[in-house]
Amino acid sequence: MLEREITINNKEGLNSRPAAVFVQAANQFSSQILIKQGNQMINAKSIMGVLSLGVARSNAVTLIVKGEDEKEAMDAMVKLIENDFVLE
Numbered sequence: 001m002l003e004r005e006i007t008i009n010n011k012e013g014l015n016s017r018p019a020a021v022f023v024q025a026a027n028q029f030s031s032q033i034l035i036k037q038g039n040q041m042i043n044a045k046s047i048m049g050v051l052s053l054g055v056a057r058s059n060a061v062t063l064i065v066k067g068e069d070e071k072e073a074m075d076a077m078v079k080l081i082e083n084d085f086v087l088e
Contacts, residue, residue, distance in 0.1 A: 001066045002074045007058060010084040014055035018085035023047045025080050025087065031067025033077065
């Protein structure tokens with residue numbers, strides 16, 4: 001299991017477009033990917049779950065990844081966040 005705290009810095013936070021890109025990327029991996037903010041922890045592969053967190057710009061979240069491809073998944077999700085949710 002890998003865990004990493006990261007700050008969402010894009011101007012929209014995790015609203016509809018960035019959330020959709022995030023969920024799409026998460027679904028490429030077999031590992032379980034969770035996002036934790038405060039007391040809430042949701043499945044990063046669920047668009048409704050991601051949107052329900054209401055993550056705004058400059059909010060910190062914790063990514064938790066468990067599974068066979070956890071390192072690749074964590075690296076990809078962190079890169080996506082750092083690139084302001086632009087897929088390469």
